[in-house]
Amino acid sequence: MGETGLRPYKLAFLLPGLLSLLAIILFPLIFTIRVSTSGWDAITPDLNWIGGTNYAALWIDTRFWESLARLGAMATGTVIIQYVLGFGLALLVWHDVKARRFFRLLFLIPMMTTPVIMSVIWRTILHESLGPANNLLQLIGLGPYPWLTSSGWAVTSVMMVEVWQWTPFMFLLLLAGLISLPREPFLAAAIDGAGPIRTFFNVTFPLMAPVSIGAIMIRLIEASKLMETVYVLTSGGPGTATETSGYYIYIKGLRDFNIGYAASLSITYLVIMIVLLTVVGKLLHRSLIGGRN
Amino acid sequence: MSRLYVFLKYLAITLWSIFVITPFLWALTTSFKTANGVTGGPTYIPWLQYEPSLHGWRSLFGGNAGGIDIVKPYIDSLIVTVSASFISIILGSLAAYGLSRFTYRAGFVKNADLIFFFISQRIMPPIVLAIPFFLMLKWLELLDSKIGLILVYVALLLPIAVWIMVDFFNNIPRQIDEMAMLDGCTPIQAFIRVILPNSVPGIIVAGMFCLIFGWNDFFFAFTLTFTDTQLLPVAVVALNSSVTPWWSLSASALISVAPLLLIAFVVERFLSHGTLAGAIR
Numbered sequence: 001m002g003e004t005g006l007r008p009y010k011l012a013f014l015l016p017g018l019l020s021l022l023a024i025i026l027f028p029l030i031f032t033i034r035v036s037t038s039g040w041d042a043i044t045p046d047l048n049w050i051g052g053t054n055y056a057a058l059w060i061d062t063r064f065w066e067s068l069a070r071l072g073a074m075a076t077g078t079v080i081i082q083y084v085l086g087f088g089l090a091l092l093v094w095h096d097v098k099a100r101r102f103f104r105l106l107f108l109i110p111m112m113t114t115p116v117i118m119s120v121i122w123r124t125i126l127h128e129s130l131g132p133a134n135n136l137l138q139l140i141g142l143g144p145y146p147w148l149t150s151s152g153w154a155v156t157s158v159m160m161v162e163v164w165q166w167t168p169f170m171f172l173l174l175l176a177g178l179i180s181l182p183r184e185p186f187l188a189a190a191i192d193g194a195g196p197i198r199t200f201f202n203v204t205f206p207l208m209a210p211v212s213i214g215a216i217m218i219r220l221i222e223a224s225k226l227m228e229t230v231y232v233l234t235s236g237g238p239g240t241a242t243e244t245s246g247y248y249i250y251i252k253g254l255r256d257f258n259i260g261y262a263a264s265l266s267i268t269y270l271v272i273m274i275v276l277l278t279v280v281g282k283l284l285h286r287s288l289i290g291g292r293n
Numbered sequence: 294m295s296r297l298y299v300f301l302k303y304l305a306i307t308l309w310s311i312f313v314i315t316p317f318l319w320a321l322t323t324s325f326k327t328a329n330g331v332t333g334g335p336t337y338i339p340w341l342q343y344e345p346s347l348h349g350w351r352s353l354f355g356g357n358a359g360g361i362d363i364v365k366p367y368i369d370s371l372i373v374t375v376s377a378s379f380i381s382i383i384l385g386s387l388a389a390y391g392l393s394r395f396t397y398r399a400g401f402v403k404n405a406d407l408i409f410f411f412i413s414q415r416i417m418p419p420i421v422l423a424i425p426f427f428l429m430l431k432w433l434e435l436l437d438s439k440i441g442l443i444l445v446y447v448a449l450l451l452p453i454a455v456w457i458m459v460d461f462f463n464n465i466p467r468q469i470d471e472m473a474m475l476d477g478c479t480p481i482q483a484f485i486r487v488i489l490p491n492s493v494p495g496i497i498v499a500g501m502f503c504l505i506f507g508w509n510d511f512f513f514a515f516t517l518t519f520t521d522t523q524l525l526p527v528a529v530v531a532l533n534s535s536v537t538p539w540w541s542l543s544a545s546a547l548i549s550v551a552p553l554l555l556i557a558f559v560v561e562r563f564l565s566h567g568t569l570a571g572a573i574r
Contacts, residue, residue: 012387012481013390013391014407017388018388018411020447021452024448025414028426028429032421032424032425092305106313106314110313112550114525114526115511116511116530117549117550118316118546120542123533124319124539125319130331131335132335135334164316172564179564179567221415225418225419227418249420250423253423254427259424262424263424266420270417274416
């Protein structure tokens with residue numbers, strides 16, 4: 001069939017999906033850009049034009065920039081921990097382990113569960129006087145710790161719940177990668193008499209580089225949206241200790257109804273995330289795979 | 294050395310297993326408590342430490358104080374998640390097949406850019422879309438309705454379906470559909486008769502990911518629905534107030550996450566048989 005005869009079919013495959021996505025995402029996005037140049041709030045809910053006033057205001061809004069820095073630190077921290085733990089767990093149940101199918105299944109379970117619902121359960125676990133966390137730690141002479149009521153501990157708690165929830169996703173992608181690796185390089189390493197540690201650094205880790213980059217990027221993208229766990233676990237508190245950008249925009253937009261200002265925050269947040277994630281992706285690619293593509 | 298190595302290996306596996314399972318065990322034991330079993334400090338073993346009661350579980354179905362009626366949110370969640378996943382898989386598979394087999398070009402936009410456009414939608418933070426979605430659904434008079442939520446969820450799930458299916462179709466040899474077309478099939482007939490039957494594992498994997506992310510979404514259900522439609526996560530989190538009924542909370546949490554545990558079984562099967570490696574990369 002010639003190229004011209006194919007044309008209607010080509011479009012029939014692509015367009016339904018593409019147009020649906022464009023209609024659902026692009027219109028709201030353009031609308032948000034327009035709203036961000038308006039003074040839309042609870043008192044005057046209309047699309048007037050105030051130019052870059054909102055953007056000038058957010059430039060000096062330290063609470064917003066702090067929330068971004070906090071988000072960056074928490075997202076990067078949790079993803080690094082998830083990667084190390086996920087890789088470790090994947091190696092543990094890769095082969096030579098009894099009941100490995102059972103442990104694989106068990107390790108996958110947290111990512112199947114609803115994050116907000118499990119966060120509610122975690123909140124009861126971390127309850128200072130009625131929860132089991134402090135109670136059990138006291139049996140071995142530790143604590144009690146103010147899990148959700150002191151700044152440092154609240155950040156730790158949010159990160160711990162994120163690690164619990166999403167290490168399985170990292171584990172899944174990395175184990176799938178490990179299982180699909182070719183056998184020959186490992187045989188060659190065994191013939192050279194390489195021990196497990198040398199085999200890991202010279203064979204496994206380099207072969208896993210593309211999968212690693214993919215897994216880290218997927219998790220970073222998801223982690224850059226971090227807000228639901230915060231909403232349930234700490235409501236951004238104590239003070240603003242765990243307030244991420246998403247949660248701050250939520251407060252400004254859907255609680256205070258400063259729609260115009262929240263829209264300008266949203267656009268700034270989105271642009272910064274796209275730029276940062278692209279840069280991180282490029283850097284990861286260069287450091288783990290090298291200059292070649 | 295080697296025995297120490299084996300010991301450490303199983304120790305690590307055991308420790309992580311305990312960490313994974315703790316919230317479920319805690320929720321299970323809490324779901325059988327009454328107010329007395331909670332306010333006296335943490336207890337773990339029924340009969341020995343507290344008198345177990347079915348109060349928490351009963352409150353999920355009746356309207357008694359401190360409980361929720363979980364049946365309607367359950368059905369709503371099921372309808373919204375399954376419909377959105379189904380639509381996403383259909384639209385996503387079609388688009389992915391096109392992108393895998395044909396060359397598209399419109400100005401500077403090529404196949405790789407189109408694939409990137411689909412997948413990059415995952416970067417969008419929910420809060421960025423929440424406000425315009427709210428106004429858009431209000432304008433369409435679809436606020437607080439299942440159809441409105443399905444529409445929104447399709448936008449969330451379609452990128453996942455395209456991401457998984459493009460790679461999956463790329464791994465199916467082109468000769469298969471070329472043979473079918475030589476036999477006189479149109480591209481659409483070839484897709485339906487020859488490609489789809491060969492894509493069942495990919496469709497199942499993509500479908501499972503859609504179900505997971507659809508079922509577990511909270512933020513859009515929270516901001517775009519109020520009373521007529523209420524999805525499970527919203528109903529459960531609504532219990533998380535200043536005076537939280539821990540027993541109904543725990544019972545509803547367990548019953549909400551239960552269906553997706555079945556998906557874990559299927560994912561593990563695909564993972565261990567090596568099918569997943571081809572589907573997610």
